Structure formats: structure tokens, C-alpha cells
Amino acid sequence: MKFPIGSLCLSATVVAVFLLVGKSDFLYGQEWIGSQSCASATCHGGGVDQGEAWHHSYSLSRSADPHATAGALLYDADSRRIVKALAPGATTEIEYDLALRTRCISCHLTATPADVVSQEPLSLVHVGEGVGCESCHGPAGEWKDMHVLESWTGPMRFQPATGMLDTESITGRAEGCVRCHVGSRSADGIVRDMNHDLIAAGHPALRFDLLIYNDNIPHHWDDTGIVEKAFGESSLKVRRVGRSIGLAAAAKLSSERALASLPQGEPSQNAGHRTTGGIVPWPELSDFDCFACHQSLSPKSYRAPETADGETPLQVSNGLPLWNAWFSAMDSRAGDVEIYNSFKPKPGGNQRWSEDAEKIASRYRVKASEDAGVPASQGLVQLTAITNDLNKRAPADWHAAAMIYLDLQAALQDLALQSEWKSYANSILESIESNVTPLMRFPDDAGSAHSLRLRSPKNFDPRDFRSKTLAALGSTGTSAP
């Protein structure tokens, strides 16, 4: 077969040029061409289940992926209720659209900095597209013609200046998700800050889990290909990398919020933001554990952690809710003092907070890379560790239990991939699904006019979780199959 030297040289040249002229904020200012450019039946718009996965990736993702309806969702009754709470004065359709531009479309649509500051009504096509192809794969103006070359392979595609985002590595895919599913005030030159105001208005709190999110969207890629091998060989690895990236993104966001709350505002390079200095609320409550505050204060139902000493590892008892418990609860449980110290009130105020948060963000991005390099077969080790930990103590609260539950589930899934442990792991998974999973869900309140506001683990009992989990694992927790 003839070696495609021409196309190889062409793509190498283009990448070299990209590297020379590339900007750090690489998506900002690049050309967005819209999902429609992928829709041809000879490209990615073929009939679902016909031919190779790439051939119908557009059709599958547009028809069955919740990202495709993220824009249309902004016009249902729940969204209108949220917008009404956020912007009571937005009584006309154009005012409603402007409120969406300010607060919502940076995540719910494929939006550019120009889109969020525009004063025009939203177009139906833009809304209908929702989170389009380029939201995850990057603006395609530069790489659309290149990506059909056989030489367009490997990490060079994801050099920042190409505009193409890495959706193939675990860390890359997680980084793509957290831009919205955790948030950022700088990525892509726009603000994606799902803060306490939005939660109070009715938006669900963000609890990103890469493994579940990746599992829940229809796979418009080849699950059997080499690219997906890393995702299939260890649920534990995917979950840990996702959590580290999530924590890093949350820390970065917290750092940016701290800066934006200062009177001088955010650094000038964050052009396109609609916020100005000093108007971002501080402290930003969505940085912290929701249920530390949102719980009944009656003595009977107060869920203070069981501890032997005066100050709990989670610091609930001293009135300081844990910072971003969804991501940090497990590390806090393991005694990560840097997290405690970084997210405590301290001299230096917001500036100091921001600097410390940046350090945490950097540290956890490194940790994510380390997690991605850990060998896959860690299921039994993790299962043993969790069992031993639970034998010592119950989780402090629902967040800590949730992290244990998710790690346990991932460890068992990994164990089930090994033939000698498969039946054992599956039997425990079934037991956990029956006995423990219901504890982790919040009570249904369908029919309530305020269903989105009242979801909390108000009936959760850590001791119950501990006993039922240990029961599912067996008294010793590590019995041979």
C-alpha cells in the first residue's frame, strides 16, 4: 500500500503551525461550524446501527444523548420556574432568552463568548442543537478537513492549537465533561458557574461521576476499539481519575470565584464574561457540602457524625461544612490535611483562598494522571481497604457513604472482570443493589411543586449503611469465592 506521505506532511505542517501560533485559551476565538456540518449520511449521519460506529455517531448522539436536548430543556416548565426565580423581571420571551444567555446557555448550548453577551433572541436551531458535537470535540473549523486523513492520529490531534479536544483518554474525557458538569469561569472564554443561586432556584446540584456519566450516554463510538480499552478494563480507575479531575476543576472554579468576588474582579484575559469585579457572591455556598446546612436542626434528626474526639474529620461539629464534599469526602476521610487547610477561613482572605485552591487544582490534576497510570487489577485491594475501613467506623455522612458506595461498586465491577472472582463479585453486587442502593437514593417526591428543591438524604443513617454494606460483603468482607 502506498504510504500517504503527502497527507502526513500536510497534517504535520498544520500541527506545527498550530503549535507556533497557538493560544493557551485555545477554544476562544476558534471557528465553530455547528453540528450540522457532521450530519451528512456519508460522514457521521448514517442510520443508527448501520455500518461502523463513526458512520452514525451524529445520528445516535443527536437522537438519544441527553446533551442533544439540553437546549430544548430550557423551555420546559421546570426551567421556566428556575429562570423566574433567578430573573423575576424576565417576563417577555426576549427577556427570558437574555436571562438564558446570561446564566444558562454556556452549558446548555454550544456557546461562544459572543453568544452569551448577545442581546438577540435565541434561535430555534441553536436551542434545538443543545450541546452539540463541538462542545465535546472542540471547534472544528481548523480540524474538520484534517480529521479525515489517515495520518490524523495520536496525541498530536489534541495539541491545544488544533482546537480538537481529547475525548479518548480518561483524563481528557473527564476534562471535557467537567467544563460544564463542575464548572469554570475561564474555560473557552465564557463563564459556566452553576452556583448556589441556581441551586436555590431549582437547578439540581452537580455531582459529576465520570463512570456513570460515561455509561449513561449512548456510546456513539466503537466500544470494542483500542481507544475504549482503558474505559473497559477498570471501573475503579475511571471513577478515581474522574473524581480527581472533578476535584481539580472544583478547586479551580473555587479559586476563580474567590478572585471574581474581589473588588477588582477577575483577570482581564477572561474577556467576554458578563460579570464584573465584586459582584460574585462570597462565600460561594455551592462550594460546600449542601447537607451540612440543609438538614433538620431538631435534636432527634440532627446527623452529626459519630466521632470519638471533639472535632470530626469533616469538621461539621465546629460549624465549618466540608468543602465540596462530593469530590473531597473520600480524601478527607483518608486525612488529606491540605484540603482542610486550603479551604478553611484564613488570613489573606479571598486572594489567599484563590492561591491555595489553584495549588489544590494542580495537585489533583497530577493525581489524576497518576490514577490513570495505576494498573487495572486493583479491585481486590480496594475491596479489602473499604471493608477494613467500614469495620473500623461508619461514614460521617451521606457524601462519605456515597463515595464508599461508588468505590465499592467499581471495585466489584473490576473484580467481576476476573473469571475466578466473577460469580463472587456479582453476588455481592446484587446484594448491594438490593440492600444498599436504596439507602443512597433520596426520597421520591414526585408530585411536589418543589421537587427539585427538596431532594436531600434526610432519612439517611450512616450506621444503617455500614451494617448493610458489611452484611453484603460478609462478616470479614474478604471471603474467598
Add this chain to the structure above:
Amino acid sequence: MDIREEGKSRSQRINIDYYRQKTWLSRSRGLLALAATILTAGYCVYVLASGNASHLSTGPVASAHASFENECRKCHLDFTPISRDSLRFNSSTALDRLEEACQQCHRVDHHFRGMMKPEFATLDQHCSGCHTDHLGRDNNLVNVASGKCTNCHGDLAATCLAGKQPQVKSNVTGFSLEAHGDFASLKNGDPGRIKFDHAQHMLPGQVDAGMKGAFTLGNLEANLREAYRKQVKGTLQGDDALVTLSCADCHQFAGVVGQPLVGDDEVGRHISPISFDQHCAACHPINDPARTKDTLPLPHAAPWKEIEMVIASKLVGGQQLGSIRMPRDTNRKTPLVGEGMTGSLQRSADENKERAIIAAKVSEGRAAAEAQCLKCHEPNDITDQAIASLRSTEAAPLIPERWFSKGIYDHAAHRKIDCSFCHADAYAKSAVGPVGEIEVVQGAIAENGESAEQASSVASTLTHSSDALDSERVMIGGIETCTGCHRSAETPVPASITDESVHKILGGQSNWASDACIECHRYHWERPIAPDSVPAVTEPPASSQAVSKEAVTQEAVIAQGQKAHGANADADALTIVGGAFP
């Protein structure tokens, strides 16, 4: 010795009153005169009584006219000669009658008669000047010698009236680039409005060497896939085989689908127009975001309101079938911890808002469809108004149906010749050999069905120019592709077609063919039929039914071609009516 006859002996030999004696001839003269008169009268009575006019004719008429051979007055006036050489020839009487008679069946109009000088106009009116009859049943009335054409076209300046010179070449004297000029469409450019790249489509998998995304059979619409699946050494290709197109996959002879090429003496020997549903839809279904395994592609060339309604229906239907997810749908596989026991969020029940959601998704679908339309169409051709006009039966196709705007071409007669001989630009170029070689290689794939690996190997040698927009160039060969074979009998075989590789491309057939004008050109215009002048239809004689049917069918075919060129009222175009194809 000289012996002279004596007078005596002469008087003895000849009676002196011999002139008074009656002979048998003088005695029977009256009888013979009477007999001759009776016989003549009898012959006349017989001729008149029997109605057999052949005794008065110069010869049998052609079979097409045999049914009225004995009805001389259909064409002739009494004692009015029809020959231009006759001393008593009068065009205003004899030719008027003849033309009227011919047009009872052949609804043809004059041939630019109004532009001709009177002596040439007479030639145009003189049907039998070209279509000479009474030369026997087998006489081919449409086999008109080229000299009849060059009589005028050899010097149109002398033929036409002052100020009425035609736009065509004025001195066509034969069939060569110099004597005839090149084909009009090559000079006028491509009037088509479909963006297309033949060379890319001729590549195995439709991609260049070094590119991803080669199309496999599995990528085709499932219900249209079989038409493109080929035999590989007796076994049908699998779904992983590359789609490898041959010319005939899209360019098919008109005629009965599924039958071999139509015969040389039948009509329909041109290429059928390209149809989206037949030739494009397998690879290029118009899909929208609501295209799933349960839903179908969007209809082609439908009004946009219909498209939007179809998308809306697919959204609702697909959601009910579980293959389309709408906002708040709860078909996620794994609920996140913290969600409700059922993993569900409350669904909106506000119908107005639901309509807004559908409207947004429909708009997205329409935008996706439009983007696909614009792959091949110009923006002006996908408006509702343009679509409505294109759906009209009177609308000209967006790809011209014929490329010989002033002539005709018989693809079936040339079917042994490889397409690349005349349409070389339609093929991808290769670093390994000339176009002919490529065609042979690709022909082998198309006909024999090579494996995906072999096709891929071929693909690695092929490439095409990505800026080749075939809608901007006419992809037929020039007259030089014809004159190699179509030459006078005296012209030797040119070197250009004696090469072995060319011989193979020519399919091994004879390298000589007639260069007569009538091989490609027709003379007559269709005469408009006034509603009140349509002649009464009478049942034709049995012997002429087949011919009449053929003529009607040809008229339909020709009218179709005429529509394609919009030639009805265009004095610069040629329309052909009646007469058998050569």
C-alpha cells in the same frame, strides 16, 4: 463478275399493280384498330374498376407508406408533376399538397424556412427531395445523404436571407474538427446545478489514498444495500467490503429495468436521467437528528413544511419507541446516587412548553437537512418555491439529460466502448498509469468484485482533485473522440485508435463507422398542434401499427429530451421528430 438485273426479269418478279393488291395487314387494319381500342378501353376499365394504381406509378412506395400506396391523390395532384426537374413543376401546388399530405402523419414543422432564400425554402418544403419514395418497399426513407445537408450547411451565408444568418457554424462540410467544429455544449459550458465529483465516486470506498472514512456496504441504507453488493469469485461481498461504483450503477440505459441493453432497432437507447431515490439515496439518505434504527430518512425534494412535519412525527414516534430521547426522559442506565428512588425527575406537563421543545428540535433537524441539501444543491434550489417548480413535470432536470444539444447520441450502439474513452475526466487519476489503465483496474473491481483489501490496494494508487466540481465543466469528449471511427470510407484508420490499449477500450469492435450527418442529427421541428386542428384518429392498417407505435414512442422520448434542453421555442436548438433512429 457483275451481273445486273434486267428490267424484264424485274417486271416478272414484281407485279406492276402491286400497290393495288390488299395484304393481310391492310385487310385486318380496321380489325386491329378496333381490337386496340377495345383493349385500351378494357385496360382503362380494368385499372379504374380494380383501383390498382400501380400501373401508373414509378415504383413501389416504402413499407411505411404501403397502406395508402394506391391512393395517389394523397400526395399527388392530377397532371401536376412533383419533380423539380419537370417543365410544368409548380411548387405552390404540388409541394403544398405533398407537405400537407406528409404532415397528416408526420407532425413536423419547417426547418428555419423563414430564414432561407426562396430557392432553398422550396427545398425545405420538398419532402420527397430528401425522402424519395417509389424506390421499393425496403427503401429507407430517412437515410438521407449528407450532401442533402451540406447543400445548405456548406454555405449558410448563401442559403439564408440577408440579416437572418444563424448562430451555428456556417460552413459545415464534413465530420471533422475543421469541417464541423466541436460540440456546442463544450463551448457553452455546463448548465447543470448539481455539485458533484465523479472522480471521488469512482474511487473504491469513495475516498482518496491516505484518507479515512471509506464507505463500506454496511454503511449503506439496509434496504438499498443489495444493489451495490457484488460477486467476489462467486460469493457475495460482505458488509465490510468497500463500496465500489461502476458507471452503470448510476448511468443506466432507458428501457425495461432488469432487461439487457435494448436492441439497436429499439427506442430508448440513451441514458436515463439521474434520480435521487434510485441513484443517490443508498449512500446519501437525508438524515436528521431524529434518524434512528426505527425511523426513516427524510423525503427528497419535499416542501419544507412536509419535512418539518416528518421530523416532528419522528421525534414523537421515536420517543414512544424508545429510540429518541427528549428532555426529562428517564431512560438512563445508571441513576446517580442522590437521585430519586426511580431515578426520575418530574416531567413537565405544560403542553405549550412541549410545543416549544418540539419546535426547537424540528428547527435543528431542518438545519441538519439543509446542510445536507447544500452538499449537492445551490441555496436557491432548495427554497420552497424552487422545490415546487422542480417538482413540476415541465421542469428541466438539474443535470442536463443530453449533452449533445444539437444532435443525438446512441449510447447503446456504443455500449462496447469503455466509458473512459469519452469521459476520461470522470475518473480518478493514478500515479501508476494512464486513465485507461485505471478504468481497467476499476472495471475489474466492479465486475468481479475484488476483496476489500484488494480494493483498498487499488485505492492507495488513486487520487482526485478535491476542487473538481463537475457541475462547472462538461465531461464529454470532443469531436476527436468520434472522428477516429466515424470517418469517410476513404480515410485511413488514424493512429490514435490503433494502439492496443485503445483497442481494448473500444471493446474490440470495428474501428470504422459512417460519418453521415444523420448518424447524429435530425432535421425537422415538431409542429405545434392546435387543439382545433388535430386530425381525426383512424385505425391504421395492421401492417403499419408497429411503425406508428414506434413513432409515437420516439416522439415521447424526443419530447423528453427536448424538455431537458428547453428547446421548444429556441430557434438555435434542434428537435427531432418522427423517423427511425439509425
